Amino acid sequence: MADDAESPTPLILDLGSATTRIGRAGEELPGTVITTEIARAGDYRFKKKVIPALDNLLEDFIKDPFYFGDAIHRVRDLLNIERFMVTNNWTALERFLEHQFNLLAIDPQQTPMIFILPAKEGATLSDRIQRLMFERFNVPKIFFVASVFCVLYTLSSDSGVVASLGNHHTVIQSILKGFESEVGPLEMDVTGERITDYLGMMIGKRHINVRASAGELQEIKEKVAIFVRDVMDALNMIDNGSTKFQFDFTLPNGESLMLDKERFLCVEPYFQPNRINSSAQPLPALIGEAIKQFGLAQRPELASKIILTGGGSIIPNIVERLDYEMKKIFPNMEVKIIAPAGREHLEWIGASQLYSKGGIGDKWIPNKNWEKRLQKAKESKDGKEERVK
């Protein structure tokens, strides 16, 4: 049951560093999944401009100089792509939301919004978003929910360890009976981005002439990356002539690329961070630490609810590998790794369920100046129309 049957259904936005999910609350899956990227006409990848004034022509000829989503794919090879949630480019975020609202035919002045906050830097982000939504879009009310709670909500549970393997952050957080530990979320500097870079470096070592952009490398990574239970075993297999791991594909310039050990070595830093010169603890050790933030008696409950989310959790065989490693840390405890289907959207689904079951209640943050601004906007609109007449 939704909180308020009369007001329009709120919009849930999960602004990830790589992907954004947008959809009406109460639905099963987000209606729009789009990359959190922006490209601007004139911001070419090719920087050696002999006659810079040529770019002025773009202003005359191109009406909408910003590219998002599918349009970005068409210009990916031409323009610089910015992940604006990583660079904290708020103007870009504003353009992005404006574009999405137009596309989804949503009137932000009438639509309440629910934002999912990441475990890290949630507070600063919520401040900025609130200001943007109220002042720029005049949203009637807004609600922020921490991603970790959304995840637990999907399991109808209030305890568990959530390991979120995002593109820009890898965060492990343990919640017991709805309460965070005193230590707070644990962070690991092995992220999706660094894994992509590492893969790029390994490809570069093998094929000197490959010059793939970050976006293209990420696509390659999503296609090939895989976890293995024992790296040494897999390496031995390859040395003995096994072609089990071979993966061939052709780059746009016709050069063919054959990967084998790179496929599992590129994701290995989650378990051996020193491979990419990171001093972080391996993922299983961090999860173990998150569990140990609570008392001995509560640990079995947490160990049986380790939930994986984020883009990194989709890499094949991660559950088996993590299970194998966790059992080494907690040999006498029942360890259970939960990786539900559609886990890349888990936060969004959780938020949607939270709304459906009335979990938000009266915790909305109302826009105090909403009516005043609405009036003002109406007046200025009428004024314009009159002038036109």
Added chain:
Amino acid sequence: MSQKSLNFSEFVKIQMLTGQKLLRQGSHSWAEATFDEILSSLERQKDLSSKSKEYIRSLVVQAWQARIQDLNRDQSPEKWLFLCDAYHHVLFLLFQNNSFKEIAKICQSLVLSLISQKEISRETLASILDPVSEFLLKGGFRREALEIQLAMMLIRGSAKSSDTLNKLLQYLASIVLKLGLNFRPMFFYVLFDNAIDFFKLEADRSARNELVSSLIETCRNAVSLDIRDPMAQTSKFIHRFQIREVKDDFVKLVQKLEILNEFDWAFGIIRNFARLLIENGLVEEALTLSQEFSEFSIRRGFYQFGFQGYGLIGNALAERGKKNELVALWYGAARMFARSQQADLLNESIKKIDEYLDPPQTFADSQPYFETYNEIWNLKSRLGQTIEVDFWKMILFRALFEERDIKIAKLAWNSLPEAFKSKCHPTGQIEDAIANQPKPLVGKITHARLVIRLVDQQDVDIYCTSPKSEEYLEIHSPEPWNCAELEEIFSQILARQRDLELMVFGRLIYLNLPGEVRRTIRSFKSESVQVPPHLLFIMDKFSLPVGLIHDGTSFLNLKFAVSSLIGPTSLRGTSEMTQDNPAAEKLRLLFIANLNAKDPRIWDEKTQKEEPLYCLSETEEEVNDLIQFAHKYNNVESISYLIGAQATKDKILATIRELQPNILHYAGILFYVEENPGESYLLAPEGKIISLEEIFQVFEEFPVRPLLVLNVKLVSKKGDFILNAGYEAGQLGSLQSKYFLTGVLTRFAPIFNADSLALFKGFYDCLLSRKVPEIGVAVLKGGQQLVADKALQQAITMSRTLDDKETKVIHFGGDLTAASFLLFGLPWRKI
């Protein structure tokens, strides 16, 4: 060399295709990366000429330009996004090559295509041209830069002050102030009228004059005070001037500017003035004026303006459809540029000839057509600018019309590009027509010795002499010798084993010789029946086997005692060299063979033991045979030999010193040192190096320097066998003049077989029996004997299979074994 460049050209081809495909798909970055690979590896290509590099760079530019053309036809919303990026790429490539004029051209056409569109602001268009003018100024094209600035003023409707404009106006003032008062309005008029050309208007004279007037108004405020008044007077000048009245003043202005060395401006005026003259029906005068200007500027060393002047005449002629005159005009220009060593302008002129010279449609047409290309070949040869198509057209002409050699003419015809052939008449006509042609007349030159000096890209000199008479004949060929193209074909034959007969190859070298040389070789007859004629080639570098040249009757090495001298020897010097030296009574021979029979060794995985790396047991057999053979002769004073592992360095040097041989024969491995061929070395069995120079130092102690016979396989310093060692053989051969040896006998393709042994036996038989003391003649006789024996064998085999009704022709083409022997030194030198 050819192998490498072949691979590289294939690489370029593949990358270009990939790049073009990527461009069509809109993947600009990937295309850029692909092209970058070509361009960066281009820098590393040391063997490639700068002309080829330039060509490959232009291919990349063309690919981007094609992309721009495609995009211009495109109607998608993102068209301009891609178009601007493509423009950035093209302009950057051109900027890197300092092609400022090209940049100006591209920007001009872009601006002209946009100028009618209302949504584009005038300021945007002017700001595109602003840097163009700056580049032109930087590149030294001040007149063009100023014209662009004036065009910008017309676009903007006002003069916007900038550094470039100020500099250009100052420069303008400096020119104007050099001119007399009455010339100044005329000068400005032409300047402004030319600037209006930027817009490529098809306006009539009065509309143009109006534009000029408005431009004067705009520009007046920007210029300094001292030239403001004459500029104002220009408006008056426009209204009252009649071309017939001011004609002479124009000519005087041009002359004045020429004398002031302001050819750029003189050209600007000529261009404008010629147009005015033609508009008024004074075509002849326009042409004469342009012709005078071109010739004058070429004489003064302003070749580019000379070319542009020819261009003006060319355009005027082209408008009137006078193709023959156009060809004649550009041929004249090409000759001028070839004489003044202007390779680029020569090529440009030849491009124009290509454009206007129609491919022949009848057999009668083909003679003048291919004759023109024969001349073009000669012009291009002087500057080393020839390409393969030129080569085959030249060969076709010489084979067909000078030598009447249908076989080679056919080969040349087949080698011409299909695109060209499809425009010509069918080949059948040529064959029919040639069948009835008489053979060329053969003259008669009777001397004993023929010396031909061949220096790449230079005229050929021929010197015919007799040892005992004072009379001599000196012939100078006005056509140059070109070796580069032949070298290419030669390396193709041996490296790629292209299907080309030895005789055809010999004919190709022969046809490449200038007509005068061919006539001399054909007409040359020896004075006496007993003495075979001597033929000496003096060459700047050796890479072609001259013995293989086939004059239509025989290979030269089977007809002449051929030898070569490498280096800058002059023809005059050879008169002294033709003096004979006395022959020795008895000969001392030293044979050295197969020094590396046991060492160095390499582990062989198959046999599981160490195997010698450079063991040539054939050489041992060859030398043993020769030693036994030489023992029969009474004129041999002594024969010594050092074979295999026993011959240490000390032993070899001591033996040479003690024996003082007349002939030192070495068969085996020679390590070739590219940087200094004199340091090329034999590897003694104990691992010590014996360089050729060390041996030559021992020779210096002798009263008479020996003949060095090298039947060697050449190995590079890295230990790889050198194939097609023509150039290396030449380098080794040239040591004979440096160390005053009697001669060096070596070969470009080492063969250790029965034929090779037979040839050596023939050679030693002549020398040791003292029937023939000259080394060149001994080699000739050896070769002739070998070929005769082979022909006899062939005839016997044939006769066995011959029945009564059938007749078979014995065709004996030539023999590579014989041809591979090269004598460096004077063929008449005795031993």
